[in-house]
Amino acid sequence: MTASNNRGPAERPARAITKTLQDGVRRTVLPSGLRIITESIPTTRSASLGVWVGVGSRDETPALSGASHFLEHLLFKGTQKRSALDISAEIEAVGGETNAFTTKEYTCYYARVLDADLPLAVDVLCDAVANSVLDPADVETERGVILEEIAMHDDEPGDEVHDVFTEAIFGPGTALGRLISGTEATISPMTRAQINRFYRARYKAPQIVITAAGNLDHGSVVRLIRAALAGTPLDTAGAPAAVRDGSKRHRVKPPATVVRHRDTEQAHLVLGCEGLGRDDERRFAQGVLNNVLGGGMSSRLFQEIREKRGLAYSVYSYGSQYADAGVFAVYAGCAPGKAEEVLELIRAELAAVAAQGVTATELARGKGMAKGTYVLGLEDTGSRMSRLAKSELLYGDMMSVDELLARVDAVTLDEVNALAAELLTRPMSLAVVGPFDDGAFPPAS
Incomplete structure (x- = not known):
C-alpha cells in the first residue's frame, strides 16, 4: 500500500462525493467527512459491515488508559431506542454475528449477515456507535467485566509476555507502551463522565470510516447509512481526517x-x-x-x-x-x-x-x-x-x-x-x- 501520510484534510464537500477506486470498489465522502467504502462481490450471499473509528489506546492520556476499550464495551449496552438485548437479539435473530475490538490506533465495530439483512446491520451498528447512552449502571457492570478480562489476561503468560515486551521497547507510560485494556489502577476510578467526554470528543464523523463487502449495491449502502445517522451527533459538517502523522518517530527505550x-x-x-x-x-x-x-x-x-x-x-x-x-x-x-x-x-x-x-x-x-x-x-x-x-x-x-x-x-x-x-x-x-x-x-x- 502506498503511504500517503502527507495528505491533509480534504476541503469539506457540500454534497456527497462518490468515486470508483477499483473494479467493484467505490468510495463516498459525506458532507460530514464520514467515508463509506464498499466492495461488491455478487457471487456471495453474505455481507460484512464495519464501523471503524480512528481512535485507539495511544490517543488516551495516562489517566484515561483503557478508555477506548471501555467505550467499545459500552457502545453495545444500549442506545436511545435499543437495549443491550435488542442489539444482540436483532442480529442473532437473522443468524448474524456482531462484535468489536480495540487496537492502539483504531477501534472497529462489525457485523456479518446474510446479504438481505445488511439494512438491519447498518441500522443496528450505526445506532450503537452514534447514539449510545452510556447508562451509569452499565458503566459499573462493564467495569467489572473489564477487570475480569484484565485478570484473565494476566493468567495467560503467553499473551502477557508480548505486553511486557512492548512496555520494555516503548516504556510502560508511553502512548504505545500502555496496555490497550488499561490496568486495574486506571479502570477502577474511571467515571462515566470521563468516558462520555472521551466518546463525544473522539467519535467524530471525520474520524470514521464505514466499510462493507459482499453482495451489495454501493448507492443503497450509502442511503442506508445516511438515513441511520440522520439527526445523530455524527450528522454534522466536516472534512475527512488525515491519516495519522508518522513523520516524527516514536521514541524507544534503551535495550532492557x-x-x-x-x-x-x-x-x-x-x-x-x-x-x-x-x-x-x-x-x-x-x-x-x-x-x-x-x-x-x-x-x-x-x-x-x-x-x-x-x-x-x-x-x-x-x-x-x-x-x-x-x-x-x-x-x-x-x-x-x-x-x-x-x-x-x-x-x-x-x-x-x-x-x-x-x-x-x-x-x-x-x-x-x-x-x-x-x-x-x-x-x-x-x-x-x-x-x-x-x-x-x-x-x-x-x-x-x-x-x-x-x-x-x-x-x-x-x-x-x-x-x-x-x-x-x-x-x-x-x-x-x-x-x-x-x-x-x-x-x-
Missing part, C-alpha cells in the same frame, strides 16, 4: 531485560528490537525476511529449535507496525530449564542471518508465503471489509491485490539481506514470563 515472575510450567520469551514504521517502503522486504526467519514450519527458527532439537512447541517471529514506530521480535515457549539454550539459539540465528543473509531459495519461499497468505486471507467478506478500512484509515490509499503482489515480487535478495544486516543488529530487548527471578538472564545489549 524485563523478567515477570510467574509460577508457570513453561517459560515465555520475546526477544526483539525497534522495527519499521508502517510507511517504510522496506516493509515488503521485512515481510519476506520474517517468513524466512520464523514465519512457518519451514522457517529457520522453527527448524532449528523445534524440528532439530525439540526444545519448544511454539517459536515464531513477527513484526508490528504503527504510524511512527514498529517492532520486530521472536517469541518462544519452552520448558524453564531450556530457556537459556533457546535464547542462545535465537540470538545465534539472528546473528547468522544478519551476517550471511538469506539464500535465493529462501527468498523465493518467503515471497511465495507472503503472496499466498495475503490472497488466501481475502477469501471471505469480513477480510475484504477489513482491507477496505485499513487501506483508508492507515494509508489513505488503496493498493489493488495485483499491485500488492507485484510489490512483493519486486523484493530482491539484496534488499532483504541489507535489511537483515541493519535490523537484526539493532539493540535487542528481552521479555521473560515464567518461574524466574530478576537477574536470571543477562542484561540486554
